[in-house]
Every structure is written in C-alpha cells, then in structure tokens.
Amino acid sequence: MRTFAFPAEWPLAGKRRTTVGIVAAIVTLALVAAVVSPRADFAQFAQLVVNGVITGSILALAGVGATLIFGIQRIANFAHGDFLTIGAYAAFVVNSLLGQNLALAAVGAMAAVALFAVVAHFVLFRPLRGRGTVALALISVGLGLVIRNGIAIVAGSEIRRFQVSQSDVIELGVVRLAPGQAVAIAVAVIVAPLVGLFLARTRVGKRMRAVADNRDLAAVAGIDIERIAVYVWILAGALAGLAGVMLGLEQGTFDPNMGVGPLFLIFTAVVLGGIGSAYGALFAGLALGLAMELSTWDGFFGGLDAKYKPVLAFVVLILLLLYRPQGLLGRARIL
C-alpha cells in the first residue's frame, strides 16, 4: 500500500516558536478568564496544575518512547499502553509481594518493561521489519492482547493497589495530595527534565535523535543503527514502566486493562509533538496533561466536567490533524 510520496519537504523553520505562541495564548486565556470570572478559585487551580503535571509526565514519558520507536523502527506501537500495565504489575510484585519500597519497585518496573521491550524487539519486530506500517501495527495490537490477558491470567483480573496509604493527605500549601500522588509528582518533576537532559546532552541520547531524524545519514556518520535500536527499546520500555507505576499511583488502583485508556492519549501526544520528535513528545505530553486538567478549572468558563477530559484530547487531536497534519514540532515525513 503506497501512500502519497512527494519529494521530501524540508522542515519548516520557526515551528517551535509557533508552538510556544499557542501555549502562551492558552495560558494567557486562562489567566484572563481567571481575572474576569467571579468563580476563579486559585487553590483549585494549583491543585489542577499538580494533577496536570502528573498526567502530563505520564504521557510525556510514554510518548518519548513511542515516538522514538516510530522514528527509528516505523512501528506505531499499539501495545505501548500495555507496556505501562506491565510496569505497574512489576512494581506491584516488588512493592506488595516482596515488601520493598516504591522507589525500588519503580526501578524493578523499569527493568522489567525494558527487558520485555528488548525481547519483543528481537523476537518479534526485528525479524518482521519491512512489513509495512499497518501490518506492524496489527502485530503490536496482537502483542497488546497477549500482554493484557497474560497479566490477567497470571496476576488475576482483580483491582490492585500499591502499598501506600490511601487515606493520608499531604498538604503542600493549598494543594492536597494523596501519598501516591505525592510520589508521582516527585517522580514527574525529577524524571521528565532528566529525560530531556539525557536526549540533549548524552551521546546515546543524541544518537537516538540522530537515527530518528535521518537513518541513512546516521549510519554514514558512524552510528551503529542496530545497536541504537536496541537502546531505544530499552529506553522506551524503562520509561513506559515508570509511567505505568505513576499511572497506578495517580489512579490509586489498577487492573490488567489499565493501559488501554491512555494509549490514544499517548498517541495524541506523539502526533501533537510531531511523529519521531522526542522533544516534541515530551513537550506535547506535558502540554496535553496540563490542558486536560486545567480545562476542568472553574475559572475556565465555569470548567469542563471532568468526564470530558479525554473528549477534549480527542477534539485537540482532530483539530490538530486538520490544522497541521505533521504535528506541531515535527515536519512532514514521508513513510
């Protein structure tokens, strides 16, 4: 199945500025609404910012992996949401069954999902390379079904929770957090910038971006593409594992279907950031999380019913596809 292929268009300059402009406009709009609206409640606003950072970091961390996998391997990984579920269950084993603390559990989750991702790469995706985007996407759908139901068989389908107090409340100024949420926000604030730094400053991070950017040129520049592909799966797995733990903490409970819901939000972040652009996904994930949470703020024209947060994301996705099909930070890529 061939799609339309024109001579590759070069990336357009100044797109990053456009995105910054859009975000600035949204923030300004929110502030104006806050001043104008008599119902503005800044404690609620602060609370929503915290929630938004948590949700946004989850989407950002998962999105970075998904977008790099697409950039390097041309796989739209529909099992990515289920990678998060593996992470949550691996952490659950370390935390609840082995009785270790959450930090160790998170490390265990990252290691487990990274290992799983590498195995999937060698056993499944590498041998089937070149099958076409749709075929590989369907294979990843199959993988997702195997993961989800494999977990349900092995770990049971009942609702699980981590060993953190569900009743304690931590107060940070006007913001009230459950201990699980506190851990999640701490991780978010630390890890998302670290991932950004990793991609910006380390040799491996730069190589990953280089391969996602221009595969042939990366090979000519002396980068071992096969090895970088393995690293990308490790990174994507580890980040998905961590995101899974955070999602479990944020929600309080989880079950084997946990990863199904966030999948399309992750994809939205990937498309929003420009498919294949790691920074784009990081940034777009955070922006999407914040936008979804802040849209429920009373000061924002009375606030959207919390139920419609994913609907908002869907509307954003559709508008984005209409307005700028290559994503905000990315460029037109030819498959």
Place this chain on the structure above:
Amino acid sequence: MDIFNVPFWTFVAVIAGIYTIFALGLYVQYALTGLPNFGHVAFAALAAYTMAILVIRFASPMPLAALAGLLVAVAFSFVLGIPTLRLRADYLAIATVAGGEIVRYLALNLQGLTGGPLGSIGMLGPTKLAQYNGPWDALIRRIVDALKESSIFAPVASRDFAMLLIVWPLALLLLLVFWLMARSPWGRLMRAIREDEAAAAAVGKNVFRAKMQALALGALLGGLAGLLLAWQIGIVTPDDYQPTFTFYAYLILILGGTTRIWAIPFGAALFGLLYSGTRFLNFFPLSLFDSGERAYLRLLLVGLLLIVLMAVRPQGLLGNRRQLLLQ
C-alpha cells in the same frame, strides 16, 4: 457443557453471522480501499446506543430508531474521515482508535443518557427496567412459532435458531451485494486507491470522495452489526463494545484471506469456533485454569493468532501469497 450442544453452537453461529457483517464493513474499508480503521467498533456502538436511547427514552418506534442509529454511525464516519482521509494511513489508524475509545468513554460516563456501566437496563434509572426490543422479540417469537409447526425444524426451533434464519441470509445477501460491487468499476476504483491513490488521482478520480464512500459504507455495515448484536443480546452495555471487537474483525479478515470477500464467513466461522471452542479445552493442563481465566486465555490466544498470522501468513489462510508479494 457437552461439546455437541446444539443450542450453544446455534448461538455461536448467530454471533459468527453478526461478525461476518461487522467484518464485511472492515473489508470494504481496509481490504478493498486500504483504509486502516482501528476503531470500527465505534460504529456498532453508536448505532446500538442510538437505537436503544431513542426507543427507551424517547419512545420512538424501533425501526425508525434503528434507522437513526445507522445514520448516526455514518455521520460519525464523516467526523473521523474529513480530517484524516487526506493524510497518511497511520493517522487514520490513530484517529479511529481515539474515536472508538471516545464513544465507549461517553457511553460509560454520560450516565443520564446511556445508563453508564449498566447500559440500556439503567437508562430509565435504577428502579425501572428498560427494554428496547419489544417489536424484535415479537418478530422472533412469530418465527419460532412458525418453526415449531413445521415438521423438519420443530426439534431445533429456538430463539437463536430464528435469529440464525435472519442473520445468515442477511449476511450472505450483503456479501453478494458487496461481491458484485467489488467486481464493478466502483470496486476497481477502490482497489486502485488501495494500491496508489496518486495514480488514481492522476487519471481523474476523486480520491477523497471515494475514500469517504468506503469509510461510510463500512460504518453502515458496522452499525448494522451493532444493531443485530443489540437485538440478539437484549441489552446494550459499554462492555460489549471493547476495542478488541475491532481486532476480532481484523482476525476474521486475516483468517479468511484479506483479499477474498467470500472467505469472510469462513473466517468468522473459524473465529467463532476458536473463540467459543476454547471453552471446551478443559483437559489437563488447561483444566488448571478456572472458567474466568479461560476467558482471558481465549483473548490471549486471539492476540497470539493475530501475531502469528501476520508474521507467517499475512495473506490469510485462504489468501493469495503471490499477490501479496507484489510491489
């Protein structure tokens, strides 16, 4: 349960017929026209919910409500198609996944309208039991009565058997219609777009319009399958429209052979056999699983099958390998 249980297999056959219609919609979109729709289930859900809501909450006549359900499904295909059909195939896949999830999400959360997790039963609130398929039941009952009077069918006469007599002729009729259409110049146009839309545009074909037709027709068939499922089960709940439903249809297409329309019912039958038949896998070591776990095992096998088939026989069990290898 006995493996030679006629009522059980009758039920499986009804579901296979409904899946045939559902998968036919995906055939038109994906196999014929090359549009990877990963949220096909949304069309079925929208039609079923619209029908149920109109009958229960607005006391509409059921046939009219069913028609409205189909229209809503088609309208949704335009919502998905207009922004994405000009783009690369993978964007459509992502947008349709999102669309499917949104529909299910709304069904779960718009409690006042949809009954929330309870679905149609809860549409009138907790105390009143809501029903939408009175006229359908009457029709089925009349068929059952007629069957009981005939000498041949009397032993097997049941509600499911009556349903079978509606679903399968309808499925075969639709297969015939779309078989004819696939062979017509219209079908040639769709296949041309699947192969290379720039080439079709270069010889004067309106590619966008054609793709929109395929998406809308697929939505119509998906919606019809949703209605039949709603009538068959008797209630509509969000759980009946999980995203995996879409991928069952992909599996049916691949089991049959993606390029052959008449392979769809075989794929559906095979899928029904595999899916339902796994509950008879109660010998050791599978007997170690309880029935709940075996349900997950079934889904796991579906996923595994999808992987293995895509990897080993992407052209399907009955498909044409040579054709697939061409590029």
Place this chain on the structure above:
Amino acid sequence: MTPAPLLAARDLRKRFGGVLAVNDASIAVAPQSITALIGPNGAGKTTMFNLLSGFLRPESGAIEFDGRRCEGQPSHALAAAGLVRTFQIPRVLTRMTVLENMMLAGTGQPGEALGAALIRPRRVARRENEIRAQARELLALIRLDRLAGDYAGTLSGGQRKLLEFGRALMTRPRLLLLDEPMAGVAPTLALQLLEHIIDLRATRGMTFLVIEHDMEMVMAISDRIVVMDEGAVIAEGLPGEIQRNERVIAAYLGGIDQSAPAVSGSRA
C-alpha cells in the same frame, strides 16, 4: 499566426523549506505541439509538473489551461478536464491486472458511482465493454496485450512506463505531461512510441509536454524546448537554437559565464 497556448503558467513559485524549487517560472504550451522540458538534475522540472498537474499548489503565480484559470484545482479535476500526467517512477497498481490498470482510467464510467453497478447493470456493462475494447486496443499499441491478465506488479520497469503511458491515453487527454516516458523502455519500442506520440498529435490533435533527458530524442520530436535550471526557465526556443545555447550547456555542465543572455525564441 501563433495560436493561444493550451497551457500557460506565469511566474510559478514553489518553496520547500529554504529552497526555491520553482522560482517565478513561466511556460507556455501551444496546442497540438510537442514541447520538451529539459534541464539538469534538480532544476525543478518534476516540481513544475507537480504544480501544473495540481499535485502541488503554487505559492504564487497563475496557471491557465484552455483559457481557464486552474491553479489550486485538485489533480483529479484537472485530469478530468483533459490535463493528464505520468510519473517519473511509474505508479502502476501492482496488485491489479494490466487490463484493470488500463480500464480504471476509462472516461465516463457510470459504474463508478456508488450503487450504479447494482441499479443499472446494463448500462454499466455496456460501457465496461466499450472501455475494455478501448483498453485492449491501446494495450496492443504499447505491446502489452499479451500481459493483459498479469498483475502489474510483475512487470519490468520499462513495461511499467509503457503501462502508465497507455493508462494516461485511456483518459483521452488533450494535454499529456510525460515525465521521462522512455526511461528503461527497450530502444525499438521507444522508437515506436515516439512515432505514436507524433501520430496522436496529428490524428487526435493531442498536445504533449515531455520531460526527457535524451537530447537527440528531444531534438527529433519536439517543436519547442523549454530549459530549466535552479527552478527558473533559462531558455526557450526551437531545438536547433537550444542545442547551441551556451547558457544551456553551462546549466548542464556548470561553470562559465552564467550571465550570458538567454537565446529566447518568440514567446507564444
């Protein structure tokens, strides 16, 4: 008297990122002429084709086909109006037969309307038969008649070029834009094809705009030659003039005085 051009483009501009692929280029194609568009690699010829045939939208400039403004119109509308193009790398429909590839391009197909195949089978069948006959006739012309039932994906590169040429002819175009039509086609067959092009011009009044690299071939068949370099039209004229134009030679081989004035024939 020079007739009004069938296709006229003025000051077309198209930018890809920072690069001007087509830079204020103008071109005129006289009715029933064979016009060649030549130029070195990267001169912007194919982008020009994409602009003229509606596959790309120009940033500025105007295109007129048959006296009507048509910039910004979608490619299928232009093709339906009689402006049809082929591609440098032939786009054949690989998992369809050679005959189906041809028949797809037939004009006025009632059977392409949704449901017509079921509602008016007679009319559809009649038109199908006409189109099939026309396709077989053209397949004989391009010597692919024996392969009519084969999947197009099994054809060689040269055969695909021929099939695309034949498929374009099925649309009964008034103006055919051919992008390197002879690349990879066996020499003897190429010669026959050139004859057909000349014949089609004479018998059906067809007009051709051809991108071609074989200069001798260009010289042999074209009435006028337009030369592009770096996105701009640098010369235009009769074949004899172009061949001796130092600026054209410089465009191909590089170097020397780029400021030399273009040898330009009278603009249509």
Place this chain on the structure above:
Amino acid sequence: MNATGDPILSVRGLVARYGEDDVLRGVSLDVPAGAVVAVIGPNGSGKSTLLKTIYGLVRARRGEVVFRDRDGGARDLVGMRPHAITRLGVNMTPQLANVFADMSVRENLEIGAEVAGGRFADRLEQTLGLFPALKPALPKRAATLSGGQRQMLGIARALIADPRLLILDEPSAGLAPAVVDEVFAKVNAINAAGVSILMVEQKARQCLALADYGYVLDMGQNRMEGAGKALLADPAVIDAYLGSRSRLDLSALKRRPLSESNERGSQ
C-alpha cells in the same frame, strides 16, 4: 593534489540495483591516495547508486570495493555495514538530506565527531577554521539553515570525523552558482589538507577543473575516463550529456512540422 602510491579506494565490476531502473552494470574506478576523483554523468547514469553501493547503503550484487586502511591493509567493503565503513576512515556527505534537521548545528558536528579521536573542542575549532560561517549558527536548528549553509554543514559534519577518504554526492545540487563556487573552493581546501576525495557531480565543469582524474558514467557503466583537464576539453563529454543515450536510429522517425499537424488536427 598529489596522487601517490596505491589507490586508497578501488572499485571493480560493481553491480547493484536500486529502485526500478537505477542500476549499476559493472563500474570500476580508482581513487589514488591524496587525489580528487570526479565521477560525472547525466541524470540516471547511476552515480548516486554507485556511492550508496560503495557505502553499503545499497547491497552490491557483484564486484568488490577495496579500501586501504591506515596500516596499508586492504579491506573489502562489500558486505560491511555503513557505520563500520565510517570507522575505517571513510565519510560521506549525501545529496540533499545531508544534515540532521531536527538537531542543532553543534549537535550535528558532535554526532559527526564521534568516530574521531581527540577532544571535540579541538576538532570543532579546526573544522570551524575551514567553515567560519557555521560558527554563529552553532546553536541553531539545522532545519533553519539555507541550502548553502546546509551543504557546508553536511561537509563539515563529515570532515570533523577526520576521514582519509571523503565522498561527496552532488555537492552543488540545488545551490546558486555563487554558492557552488564556494563549495568547490572548500573541496579544494579539504583536499589540500591531505584528504582524498571521491565526488559525484552533474555539473561537470567546475568539478573536472578541480579533479585530478575523472570518470564519465552512463547507463550504469564506465563510458570515459581521463585526467580532469583532458576530459574537460573533450567534446564527447558534452555529447554524453546533451547527446543520445539510447542509441536509437532516430533518422527513421517521420518528423512532421507543427503547421502540418495543425491542418490535420481534428480539434
């Protein structure tokens, strides 16, 4: 421009296929150590495919590509993966898609320098000495550069790896004439610093004026070769571009003038 000793690269009977018609039908050439060798030829003659095949980006079906490494040992590059070839001391600036567009100019150079020894700061300074225009652009995203700057960055990225053989694929493609002259001046300077150069060009004149030795490729085969200046003077080279490549007997073609067809035309 001193060609001495054994060739640093010799290609023998290379056969490859890429796409539909872009085919190598047995190409041979030598790059003497320290020399500039130009491969010219019209569109579709297989020039770019030749470079991609040498570099393992396109699979060679037959033939050999021998590279003489730093210790004088002969290595057959056929079957080696591109990054391994780069690590032997070869580098390439591809045509057009020659930078990491999403990354900054500095990052492009960092990626390029990874295979080189020594401190990056030193290598950067050395490279910027040759490409001073890139210095103020270091923090910019490569996507924002002009075509000429991109080409310079593409060459700088290859050069910063300290290659012994630099391969350039149509460095003049898509550039304005003044920029083309600048690019060729850089190529000359790079060669003067001791780097052997194999370049493929469509614009033959500047390229041959600079080259020690040239090959003319046509239809995927060697057609002519000789010293750069000698080829430059050969009218047969012009014929290779502007003449007939299909060897058709076009005299058989019945040519009808426009006026005649106008009268006969049906519309």
